Amino acid sequence: MNLMNEKIEHLRRDFAILAHNYQRPEVQDTADFVADSLDLAAYAMQTDREHILMAGVTFMAETAAILSGKKVYMPDPSSSCPMASMCTRDMVIAAKRNHPDAGVVMYINTTAETKTVADVICTSANAVKIVESMDSEEIIFVPDANLASYVSRFSTKTIIPIPANGHCATHHMLTAEEIHLRRKEHTGAEVLVHPECRGEVIDVADFAMGTSGMVKHVRESESESFIIGTEVGLLHRLKKENPAKAFIPASDFLVCPSMKMHTLEKIALQMKMKENVVHVPEKIAEQARKPLLAMLGM
Numbered sequence: 001m002n003l004m005n006e007k008i009e010h011l012r013r014d015f016a017i018l019a020h021n022y023q024r025p026e027v028q029d030t031a032d033f034v035a036d037s038l039d040l041a042a043y044a045m046q047t048d049r050e051h052i053l054m055a056g057v058t059f060m061a062e063t064a065a066i067l068s069g070k071k072v073y074m075p076d077p078s079s080s081c082p083m084a085s086m087c088t089r090d091m092v093i094a095a096k097r098n099h100p101d102a103g104v105v106m107y108i109n110t111t112a113e114t115k116t117v118a119d120v121i122c123t124s125a126n127a128v129k130i131v132e133s134m135d136s137e138e139i140i141f142v143p144d145a146n147l148a149s150y151v152s153r154f155s156t157k158t159i160i161p162i163p164a165n166g167h168c169a170t171h172h173m174l175t176a177e178e179i180h181l182r183r184k185e186h187t188g189a190e191v192l193v194h195p196e197c198r199g200e201v202i203d204v205a206d207f208a209m210g211t212s213g214m215v216k217h218v219r220e221s222e223s224e225s226f227i228i229g230t231e232v233g234l235l236h237r238l239k240k241e242n243p244a245k246a247f248i249p250a251s252d253f254l255v256c257p258s259m260k261m262h263t264l265e266k267i268a269l270q271m272k273m274k275e276n277v278v279h280v281p282e283k284i285a286e287q288a289r290k291p292l293l294a295m296l297g298m
Helices: 003-014 025-030 037-046 058-068 089-098 127-133 145-152 176-185 199-204 211-220 234-241 264-273 282-296
Strands: 015-020 033-035 051-055 071-073 103-107 120-122 138-142 158-161 190-193 225-229 246-249
Touching (some): 003 015, 015 025, 015 037, 025 264, 033 037, 037 051, 037 058, 051 058, 051 264, 103 127, 120 127, 138 145, 145 158, 145 199, 176 190, 176 199, 176 225, 190 199, 225 234
Parallel strands (some): 015 033, 051 071, 103 120, 103 138, 138 158, 225 246
16 A cells, blocks of 8 residues: 555545546545446445545546435546536526426436436436436437437437537547457457447447446446446546456547546545535525425435
8 A cells, every 4th residue: 555545545544435436546445435426426425424525527426415415525626527618507407497398317427516406316327217207208308418319219209409519528529430450459349438439439339228227237248358438447447447458449549638637645635634525505405406306206
């Protein structure tokens, strides 16, 4: 154990350290729990630790704070999701005026303020199920147009993406040509891609699923090698949990800069100083909590 890990171990008594699947390997290895955004939120609700340290992006920390009622800290508070900033509360309200009978399904990758005007929140893992559960035949889907397009493959409902070009810059850059190239280089490997990818990528993949789905699929699959079309941080967890299998990034450029902002040094400093508290105003938290709990069936 190095000096930095020793510092963290000394300070972590009152902290639950949560890390998203896209974090740096050493951050994942230090965390109490590593998961996707939905499971991180659920863990935050059930932990008995006094404080939560979220190694993820801002919307994840906000969600944890809203659902747990605990103080949530971020090692680097500037770690924000660009896609979450692509749609505002006012944009959803305007869309609702144009489509008054539409239900509002909002991807968890949104700010707390934007969540206040959602009917229900979804993740990439449950987006299709959530949309199909709605009574409305028109669905305003916020903010990922690629995920909206993916959902429309499995639903006869009219899906209205708001904004029309909302996307995750990391997943959006992956191309079908890169998938074809990797297939040639790694014959027989299964191709798993994220639903945030463009339709052309999903068309040539074997499976499209969120990170939790990829973890489960790889564990249960008899295949020995996998081409992974999501942020490269997930490959560390996949290899750690499946050491006998091979994992190839679909592209070496699938890196989210925001997810890489957190370091062991910042984690140790924040646990000591307790400065970067994620603050969600109570009125916003109360309104955003309702669609989050609706997703969780609570």
